[in-house]
Amino acid sequence: MAALACAALASGCAAPGAPAPAPGREPGRAGPAQALDPQARRAAEHARLVAAAQHWRLDRVPLTPPAPPAGKPEITPRDGFEVDGQEEENLPPVFTTVPTRKKVVFLTIDDGAEKDPAFLRMMSDLKIPYTAFLSNYLVKDDYGYFRRMQSEGHTLNNHTLTHPYLPGLSYEEQKDEICGMQTVMKKQFGKAPTVFRPPYGNYNGDTLRAAKVCGIKYAPIWDEEVFVDHWEYRDWDRSLHPGDIVLTHFRGRDDWDGTMVDDMRRFLNKVTREGYAVARLEDYL
Structure with missing residues (x-):
């Protein structure tokens, strides 16, 4: 996993929270760097998360949540957690x-x-x-x-x-x-x-x-x-x-x-x- 982190990050293995290189520049170079394609960006971010999970001594990298729902679910009171007048007064559930x-x-x-x-x-x-x-x-x-x-x-x-x-x-x-x-x-x-x-x-x-x-x-x-x-x-x-x-x-x-x-x-x-x-x-x- 550590090797994956090093390979995917152009700047090498850095401690979590270390400042990132300035946008548009490669470490140690004065000229502009070529932008990473989406696949490379995803690999770099995964490598960063691997390193962060190791730093904080997690068993594995936390899973990424799915996109928020396009339509919000209807929130109602849990059964047995209602109060008198709950529905009639439209009280917070x-x-x-x-x-x-x-x-x-x-x-x-x-x-x-x-x-x-x-x-x-x-x-x-x-x-x-x-x-x-x-x-x-x-x-x-x-x-x-x-x-x-x-x-x-x-x-x-x-x-x-x-x-x-x-x-x-x-x-x-x-x-x-x-x-x-x-x-x-x-x-x-x-x-x-x-x-x-x-x-x-x-x-x-x-x-x-x-x-x-x-x-x-x-x-x-x-x-x-x-x-x-x-x-x-x-x-x-x-x-x-x-x-x-x-x-x-x-x-x-x-x-x-x-x-x-x-x-x-x-x-x-x-x-x-x-x-x-x-x-x-x-x-x-």
Whole structure:
């Protein structure tokens, strides 16, 4: 594999994240270089991914997701996850899996406590999409970390101001938590999202009514959760399914016996081994 990486990259084997040669120039030459044809570009990119997977100590190169669907699937609440008035009031659906036959899963990361620069480098090197659900009390000390994440194409969504147990609050208190975070998101990241995850996955009818008033259209939770040392499953078969939403958290050694990089290695090794690619959740909403 290393030989493939060296052969396909004109500049030789470089460490992941090393700066690329300036466009239009061959390394060590002053004149313009001939543009690579599409097949050569694909080979070079594959070689780069091989090197990145080796650098981050993955078992194999993560699979490339298929193109986003031309027609978005209809998102409905998971059976048993509806609230009174769900359909009549057109409340945001709570769901754990996106309807698709494609072997894709969606990576979602909650709260924002750990701000590990190595995690950003890893996901950028490997081109793995993910969605972050942010709580202001944990991200306000370093909005710039999440702006960098956003600049690399990852979506930032609402996870309330202070991460409370929402069903224990009044409607107005829930509305303040959700709409307040919408205001923060718009100010700090330029956009109020339409996707919201209730803390702990707990909600009631007032949660979804408040979310709707705040501009929320979807309330995904998760079907599996990955930790640095194990997986947990919602369903009895303890398996991944096409379209499953996977949860993890911004955590590090203060909370886990490992880092976010270790957590992502466990996640990526399993989904790749089982034939799944990681797709961007918002492409299906």
